[in-house]
Amino acid sequence: AQKITQTQPGMFVQEKEAVTLDCTYDTSDPSYGLFWYKQPSSGEMIFLIYQGSYDQQNATEGRYSLNFQKARKSANLVISASQLGDSAMYFCAMREGSRGGATNKLIFGTGTLLAVQP
């Protein structure tokens, strides 16, 4: 069965330090996509980064990078040089069948609340 697991309900990080948010997934589909979204206290869902299962390199978007370990079925988000504005809820999500026949029907994890301390 498809499943996304985020085992860290909450994390603290010092401003300017790097932080890793964990995400593991379970799927029997060889083709899938993995997403990270940020949800600040205002409630909107902000797209951060995407990794396709066939992508050769780990995805990066500015200060965000995705540590994709396919054999371990993990897709951890790394935020470098944390800023106070990074304090938010972070959700990992998966889409199956990213090549042909796929839709954007995403399965979300339960989220990790990140607090950046000055």
Next chain:
Amino acid sequence: NAGVMQNPRHLVRRRGQEARLRCSPMKGHSHVYWYRQLPEEGLKFMVYLQKENIIDESGMPKERFSAEFPKEGPSILRIQQVVRGDSAAYFCASSQGATNEKLFFGSGTQLSVL
């Protein structure tokens, strides 16, 4: 260059009333998805629509919930005879294609049922 627009931002209803949630996708997007977020949980898929068609409603409750995406106008998620358990944040998202990498979300509608 407006993003996905949802309204209202907050909606309060008494038990038994109807709730109508609206979603205008991003310009050029013809695929709309509705998700529900219960307190302390991640988002759960409800329904996927293209213009005038429901493609996948596997996440929709069987009763009281319906969704549409007419040829003209926004997508509507309708909840009839609301109950307290319907209180949640309802998010709409849109994409240009079915397999596009990025799914853009609106700011959500917070439904509170008294």
